[in-house]
Amino acid sequence: MRIALFGYGKMGQMIAQIAVSRGHEIVAKIDENSENIDFSTMDVAIDFSMPEAAFGNITKCLNNNVPVISGTTGWLDKYEDAISLCEEKKGAFIYASNFSLGVNIFFELNNYLAKMMQNLPEYKVELEEIHHTQKLDAPSGTAITLAEGVIANSNYAQWKLDSESQETLKITSKRIGKVPGTHTVAYNSIVDSIEIKHTAHNREGFALGAVTAAEWIIGKTGVFSMRDVLNLG
Template sequence: MRIALFGYGKMGKMIEQIALSRGHEIAARIDENTGQIDFGAMDVAIDFSMPNAAYNNISTCLNNNIPVISGTTGWLDRYDDAVSLCNKNNGAFIYASNFSLGVNIFFELNNYLAKMMQNLPEYKVSIEEIHHTQKLDAPSGTAITLAEGIIENSDYGQWKLDEDTQGTIPITAKRIGQTPGTHTIDYTNNIDSIEIKHTAHNREGFALGAVTAAEWIVGKKGVFSMRDVLNLG
């Protein structure tokens, strides 16, 4: 499989290593200074670029009939536009706030726990996420996905960063050293606490998940998620 990498930072280089180890070819390494792109040389694109470049990368791929996997966060105000463009072009697209296989299992656990806690309003939920100091957006896309999962399965109406009000899920975002990513969901009352937590030990899980998604999407049409890739539906 011929993979084009949009964004060639730390994640792009890790994805390259994983892809090569699985027998794939890197057809292009594209950053903001790259000139003309040969879309005929690629089978699928993986985008881990900057937030201000992500939508342009995704739309360019879809307009050139290239399936695209995006793990860039911070651009989701244009997500619906990307979905519409994919459907218009009969293309293939996956966005995930986190491609780690373990995190996507964690998403399912989070949703299930939220359903169980729905009728226990005495427990107050909160989210904490910790990432490396180079991470540009806060809260993380993964924390937002976790909050949205709780909202969909409970009576909470919204999430807010560093703000704890009635009906709101407070998210605390910390930036510490080289932390790859830690996410904690905590339900607490004055008697006890229930906590679930995912800790990434390195970036390899994110890269493996992205390559797995790229392998899965080739030959398919539509807008998908990691739940489809992992057959969690």
């Protein structure tokens, strides 16, 4: 499989290493906007670029009939436009806030637990995410996805950072050392607590998931998620 990488930072470099170890070829490493891209050399593109570049990269790939995997956050105000373009071009597209296989199983567990707890208002839900000090945005995209899963199955209307409101789902963000990513969902009452947690030990899980998604999407048409890749639906 011939893979083009849009964004060649730490994640892009790790994706390249894992892709090559699985027998794939990296045919392009695009770290800045470029008009001279040969899309005919690509079987699939993986985008871990900057928020301001992501939608443009996705658009170019779909317009050139290249399936695209995107893990870039911060551009989702244009997500519906990407879906429309994918459908118009009969292309293939996957976006995920986190490509880790373990995290996507954690998402499913979070949704299931939220459904079980939705009729127990005595439990207050709180989310915490911890990342390395180089991660400047907060909360993480993964924490937002977890919050959305809780909100969809509860009486919470919205999430906020460090909120103390009873009606608002509180997310706490911490930046500590070189932590790759730890996410905790806790249900607390006056009598007990229930907690689920995912701890990433390194970045390799995120990169492996992106490569796995790229392998899966070849030959398919449509807008998909990691639930499809992992057959969790």
